Every structure is written in structure tokens, then in C-alpha cells.
Amino acid sequence: MSQFPGAAYPVQVPAMLLAAGRGERMRPLTDSTPKPLLQVQGQPLLQWHLQALQAAGVRRVVINTAWLGEQISERFSSHFGPQRLSHMPEALSISYSHEGVDFGGALETAGGIARALPQLGPVFWLAAGDVFAPDFVFGSAAVQAFARSSHLAHLWLVPNPAHNLRGDFGLSPDGMALNLPEGDPSPRFTYSTIALLRAELFAPPWCDIPAGNPAGVKAALAPLLRRAMDAGRVSASLYTGRWTDVGTPERLAELNG
Template sequence: MTQPAFLQVPALVLAAGRGERMRPLTDTTPKPLLQVQGRPLLQWHLQALADAGVSRVVVNTAWLGEQIPAYFSSQNGLKCLWDKREQLSISYSHEGVDFGGALETAGGIARALPQLGPVFWLAAGDVFAPDFVFDSAAVQAFAASDHLAHLWLVPNPAHNPRGDFGLSPQGMALNLPADHPAPRYTYSTMALLRAELFGPPWCDIAPGNPQGVKAPLAPLLRRAMDNGRVSAALYTGRWTDVGTPQRLTELNTTAPHLP
């Protein structure tokens, strides 16, 4: 059921990466436009965001970035989003045009921040998670907290067996050392974030990242975790980081197809 738009916040979908491990597929097509079960990877997130009542989405681009707005402004793109297209406003942060390449995750978020708001969804356009719901109830709970981020973690896939972060019984993300005996989980790339995380003392990138500083997200998250400002939940639905041609082939040939 579509949730009321006033309960939702904007979203940033990351789509700027080169996709080196996906070559040669990504030599001519940006990874978020590779097809999974008949739809571009990026479309699965856009459709889920529209279904959840999100009205504004920013997509960052770099490698072959011109193809993404061209696709979603075309007749094919309009059909992709069915009757949700009028509801969902898509804008772009063109890192490739502005700086000649991708700014990494934190750099890209900082660049797109003026188009977002104090709280926003984050997702990666190369992750397939057809069961994930961008739930407005999660937005309300996060907005009522003092947390800087809320992460969805997943059981560790074969390509990341040691995981990324711990999870406390109280639902807090933990920056555990590598030799800590507690289990660690993999960050799914889905999150709720506060714009505050991208300013002092957590981040020293100037507002709007006018210099095009490249910076990863993990150090900011770990700093905030060490100060008890990052919550988390375990997501057990279908999830694939489509990082290799083999994983893409598996999704298109062995996974149950969705309507």
C-alpha cells in the first residue's frame, strides 16, 4: 500500500561507480542500467521508493552518466515506473560532468546534499533487494531519535565473510575490531541518514562539496558508531550486491523471477 508522502523523506540512489569488476558489460552500459529480470537494476529501487510514497529522488552519476537520465526520461523509462512516474520526481547530481569522475560515497552524498534534506534515504543502484521496503515508520522512528544514521545489515555473503559492523541487542551498530568474537554483518547499502553526519565534527567536506573531494562513507559511520549515534537492523530478505557478471547471470537464470 502506498504510504502518505508527508511521512516520507527524499532519497539518494548511488549510481556513479565505474563497475570495473563487471567489465566488459560496463564498458558501454553503466552498471545501474544492467538488466535484472527484465528491468534495470536502478529501476527496482526507484519503483520501491515510489511505491513507498517517496516523491523526490536524487541519482548521482559519473561513468556513462548521461545514459541514466536519458533512459528514465524516455518512453521506456516512463513505462518502467508505470503510473508512479508523475509522483516520483527524479533529479541528478552529475559528478562526472562536474569533476570528471565519481566522488566516492561520502563525497557524492556531500555533493548531492543541497538537493536533499535534513533526513534522507540512501541506497546503491547496483544492489538487488526486491523485498526491501522504504518504510515511513522507520523514517518516523529515526527522525525522533538522535541518531546520525540507521543502517540495514545483511547476513554476510560469500564475498564478504567477515562482515562490516556488529549489531547490539539494543539495535545499535558497532564498530568492532577485526579480532572481536561477536558476529559482524555486512552493510546492505540501504540506510537513513542525517545531513548532520556530513558536517563537523564528523566530516570536514565543505557544504555541497564544491571542490569535488573524494571520500568514503565508512570512516564517518565508524566515528559516529564510536559515539553511539548509529542504529541498525538486520534485513533478511533477498539481497545481492551485483558486483560480478556471474552474480548477474545467477539472478537472471537461477533466481525465481518476480512480476
């Protein structure tokens, strides 16, 4: 596959963690602390993803920041985890896309990904830094299966939580994500915010933001995904492990109870 010179398919790929949001619903907790650094079961929320990525053999992570972003880069610096010993995985290399510094605020999900693309690659993991999913495995088998496909995205969907009972996307019996029309009675599931993506999704005809988003265009990810779904280019899996969108103080308190 020409996108991965030197090997038929990648064993692992870089990851992007979304950490630029203001966390309005978490106020006043987020007035002085960015939401990804709030403590969940004894450690920063973002650290759960970093641990899982390191354990899965991912070597490079890009974190985008905006609100109080300097706290995130100060907390995690340029590496996460110990240097490799005989019984331990290698440390993660961390780089940052500081949207707040560059543009005065967050660029939304698609805008932020487009901005960070030069630091990623043709295929990469995506996860939101405010989601708690301690059982999720960023497995190399999923990467290889996705790389062999022609899909632009593979989404992990979850059963609908109480705060999103209508769900987001359908799931076909053959594992394709569905952009169901309004009124369609088919079951919908909630997008977990964990995905494998191709950089191709952030180029025409799916996205018209120039490479690297030099102008700082703000754009949401859902419209791009829906266009690609309509073209049959988005696959999905149902994930049933522990998962919480840590979006309110009440949900945070429940996790820490």
C-alpha cells in the same frame, strides 16, 4: 522537531541512489553500459529501487552519476512512473548530481552525498544502485522512528554473503551498529548499502567537506559511520529479504538464471 517545520515528524523523505561507480569487476559488460542499467529479471537494476521508492510514497530522488552517466539520465529523465491516478502512487521526481560532468569522475560515497546534499534535506534514504533488494520496503514508519531518535544513521545489515564472510559491522541487542575492533570475535554483518541518514553526518565533527562539496573532494562513507558508531549515534536492523550485491558477471547471471 525543528528540522521538520510544520509537522512533528516527516511521513516520507527524499532518497539518494548511488549510480556513479565504474563497475570494474563487471567488465566487459560495463564498458558500454553503466552497471545500474544492466538488466536484472527483465528491467534495469536501478529501476527496482525506483519502483520500491515510488510505492512507499517517496516523492523525490537524487541520482548521482559519473561513468556513462548520460545513459542513466536519458533512461529515466526527470520523472519515474505514471502521474497519480486514483489507484496509483504519484510519479517520482528525479534530479541528478552529475559528478563525471562536474569533476571528471566519481567522488566516492561520502563525497557524492556531500555534493548532493543541497538537493536532499535534513533526513534522507540512501541506497546503492547496484544492489538488488526487491523485497525491501522504504517504509514511512522507519522514517518516523529515525526522526524521533538522535541517531545520525540507521543501517540495514544483511547476513554475510560468500564474498564478504568477515562482515562489516556488529549489531548490539538493543539495535545499535558497532564498530568492532580487529580481532573481536563478536558476529559481524554486511552493510546492505541501504540506510536512513541525517545531513548532520556530513558536517563537523564527523565530516570536514564544505556543504555541497564545491571542490569535488573524494571521500568514503565508512570512516564517517565508524566515527558516529563510536559515539553511539548509529542504529541498525537486520534485513533477511532477498539481497544481492550485483558486483560480478557471475552474480548477475545467477539472478537472471
